[in-house]
Amino acid sequence: TTQLDLFSGFFNEENRTDVRKDEKNTILSDLKDGYHHAKIIDNEAIETEILQKISDSKKFTFSLAVDQLDVMRCKLMGIAFALDKNDVYYLSFSQNIEKDKNRLQAFKEIFENEQIEKIGHSLKFNIIVLKRYGIHVKGNLFDNSIAHYLLQPEMKHQQEYLADIYLQHHAIAFDDLFDEKTKNKSLALLKEEKYIPYICEKAWIDILLYEILKENIHQEKLDYLCYEVEMPLIQVLADMEFTGVSIDTQALRLIAEDLHAKLRILEADIYNLAGEMFNINSPKKVGEILFDKLQIKAKVKKTKANKQYSTSEDLLQSIKDRHPIIALLLEYRGIKKLLSTYIEAFPSLINTETGKIHTSFNQTITATGRLSSSNPNLQNIPIRDELGKEMRKVFGVNEGEYFLSADYSQVELRIMAHLAQDENMIEAFRSGQDIHQATAARVFNLPMEAVDADMRRKAKTANFGIIYGISTFGLAERMNVSRNEAKSIIDEYFQKYAAIKAYMDKSIEEAKENLYVETVFHRKRYLPDIVSHNAVVRTYAERNAINAPIQGTAADVIKIAMVNIFKALQRENLQTKMIIQVHDELNFIVPENELEIVKTLVQREMEQAVDFSVPLKADIGYGKNWLEAH
Known part of the structure; x- marks a missing residue:
């Protein structure tokens, strides 16, 4: 067998001028407790040995070496396998996809065996890459980054960080494989012996983390969420990303032309109202036009740092009625954002082989448990306008x-009714009533048929605002009513939906006691700020204490x-x-x-x-x- 002393080349002096002596010694001494040798799978005997061991142990971790991080375009350069802390193997590839597909045939059976658990970090990425190579990963999955996300949603989940925290092990960093001068870093730029230790160490770290995180998941009563929801979801998201989304490029081009024409008209109208031409894309210039030249009244001061007025969207929305130029500026910015974020970005994101856009769904980003999407973000396309x-x-x-x-x-209102066990709201949903109309009837003390569109709109604002712990001031702003009227609506609301008020108070109390809140399925949101002495910080945490269990359960x-x-x-x-x-x-x-x-x-x-x-x-x-x- 070929045994690779993983750290012999990696830590010799000419390779590692950037690593301090003490740092190097720490890494080496840590690893003496783990493993130094990975077996290179370069003959049939070793291939048979690892396949037999995996079949017997019913679980393995694997880590991929790839030339880039675009999951739909990258080439597979190697796979590291770990069965336990002393059993690590490495399979290398030629980067000729057809040849490598053949090389993988022997391993297809273990990857597609439903009885064998697959463990790793960023498993979704690995599954998509292997799918492109004709392997359909099956069986139970355990992704350490997702397990850690369930345990500590607001901390980092990168492998090096987890190795540091749970194993007190200083992992090789990707950037350390390269000279400082190297741009566009890729494993393809390196000799194999330089990156094999890095990939093997990743598989090794994963097998050690697995046991620790699995135990923690059980202790925190997260078994259902982990094994029935988050881990099976990896396959669902991998399939969604692999499938991709078709884009009608003809329609895209027409929209782009239309929007550019609209921008030209808006530009002319804005110049006209301002009485001069100026750079509409400069927040500094916009501030000077609005608050110095046009003298629009607003609670706005110049910032100390760059001596310019704020022209944020929130601010402009709040003073929209004070001058016709503001609505035009908001529309102009909206179109600009749509063009730059989506319409002009989409063509370059279309995969030339599939003709589709393959967004990435992220499972470990948000504090509430929601998914997020990137490259491009398909969850952020404005829908109301x-x-x-x-x-x-x-x-x-x-x-x-x-x-x-x-x-x-x-869904969030229904969940609030369930969590609060509010009989009035539960009854409205069970009998199939229009919930906003039913709320208006209760709050304004009218029969259902007497509720008009304006009352329903106010009730809808109250229903959704209250989920987010809205203040009297906030509700008055949204409804465009006086604070007194907003206060009486909130008071009436809580009188009619008393259990919801009790639920909100209880959520805040429990958060103060535990410093976290939970969803129905025990997903936690930690809220240390709930005991802050700063009222603004504390109020924000209190709003989260009310909303996180609702949004998280949804x-x-x-x-x-x-x-x-x-x-x-x-x-x-x-x-x-x-x-x-x-x-x-x-x-x-x-x-x-x-x-x-x-x-x-x-x-x-x-x-x-x-x-x-x-x-x-x-x-x-x-x-x-x-x-x-x-």
Whole structure:
């Protein structure tokens, strides 16, 4: 067997001029307790040995060496496997995809064996890469970064950090593999012996972290969330990212032309109202025009740092009625953002091989348990204004397919009713009433049929505002009413929904006692600021104490639905693919002949994801693009 002394080359002087002596010794002494030698899988005997060991142990960690971090374009350069702290193997590749697919054939069986648990860090990335190489990873998954996210949502989850915290081990950093001068760092620039230790160490760290994090998950009563929700969700997200989203480039071009024309008109109107031409993209210049030249009244001071007025969106929104130029500036900025973030960015994000955009869904970013999306962020496309609606037209389907959108209706309000066990709100949901109309009737002491559109709007603002612990001042601003009227609406609201007030008070009390709050499924949100002496900081934490269990439970519910839908689609051998999640909304590409069965399946799985005191309701729409599906 070829045994590689992992650290012989890596730590010799000419390679590591950037590592201080004491740092180097620390790393080496740490590793004496672990392993120094990885077996290189370079003959049939070792191949048979590792495959047999994996079959016997029913679990292994694996770490990939790739030439870049674009999951849909990277080339596989090697795989490190670890079975325990003294058993590490490395399989290297040629970077010729066809040759490497053959090399992988021997390992296909263990990766696709449902009885063998796969452990790692960033498993979703690994699964997508292997899928491109013809291997469909199956079986239970355990991703250390996700396990740690469940335990400590607001801390870092990078492997080096976890190795430091849990193993007191100083891991090799990616940047340390390169000279300081190296730009566009890639493992492809290095000789194999330089990066093999780095990849093998990653697999080794993962096997050690696994035992520790698994135990912590159990102690914190997170087993259900970990093994039934978050870990199975990895496969769902990997499949969504791999499938990608089709973009209608023709529609995209037309929207871009239309928006540039709109910008030119807005520009002329803004100059006209300002009485001069100026750089609309300069916040400094905009501030001078608004507050010096046009003398618009606002509570705004010049910042000490750069001596300019704030022209943030929040500020401009709050003074929108004071001059017609402000609404035009807001519209101008909205169009600019849409162009730069999406419309002009999309063409470069389209994968040349698949012709699609492959966004990345992040499972370990938000403090509340929600997913986030990046490259591009598909969860942030504005939906309320006409521009955002136009934007949704570009997400299309092929001939013979439908774009299907399924949206939870008022899921956070339903969860609040369940958590608070408020009989009035539970009854309104159970009897299928319009919740905002029902709230208006209660708050304004009127029969349902006497509620007008303005009352319903106010009740809707109250319903959603109260979930977020809105203040009297905040509600008055949103409703455009006096503070006295806002106060009487809040008082009346809490009188009619007394259990909701009790729930909110109890949430704050429990947070003060425990320094955290929990969702129904024990997802924690730590709130140390709840005992802060600073009133602003404390109030913010109190709002989170009310909202985090609601928003976090909503995030858990849709994740449960996603896992169940994914399994149901597989069970029924359907070709339908889930492609985008936007918080309370799931989007699918559905072949025409599957439309009826999928509409029923998705609605059933979303509405039956959990058994709460109030029914969950999912609205389904479909069409030839994302806009039509709404």
